[in-house]
Amino acid sequence: DVKVTQSSRYLVKRTGEKVFLECVQDMDHENMFWYRQDPGLGLRLIYFSYDVKMKEKGDIPEGYSVSREKKERFSLILESASTNQTSMYLCASSFAGGNNEQYFGPGTRLTVT
């Protein structure tokens, strides 16, 4: 079974802190994605990566950066957390040669106070 894990299920940080969210997949997928999900707004793509060290901006990249140094790991970084970044963060991965069927992690609920 494909497994996507995220470093934390719940996280509470203070405004201005640097926040790291880690995602690891074990299926050798080329593509990895970071989304945030807020009530009424659905899934919004922050960044994605189709290969090691490659990254592409999604719909809402402002205030975020990413790192993909190894194929299995994709990190989301909030350089200076703000209260409007309080959200559910979801990581996903998919196989490049397939139909982009995405496998999601359990999510990290981040609260910035």
Next chain:
Amino acid sequence: SQKIEQNSEALNIQEGKTATLTCNYTNYSPAYLQWYRQDPGRGPVFLLLIRENEKEKRKERLKVTFDTTLKQSLFHITASQPADSATYLCAHDSNYQLIWGAGTKLIIKP
């Protein structure tokens, strides 16, 4: 811009009946559509994919149709059960990404 729409209102269905959810897309002709299930506080889980040249796809009690003329996909759950209660998301491909609908919350009442 590419857009995919799902009914934002919750759908209440009596147990045992067929639940039908709708997904409409505009400004694009996707090669396929995907359907996912999402439970509260969890990530979406892939259910079914239907290609543009397939009229219908089935998996156990699930059935998906794809009408390229109407630019619509319908997702059916037959003999619905309370355990089917969840939010159902549709998505279509766009380069490396998926374009997501906002999801429809399905509530199956015993």
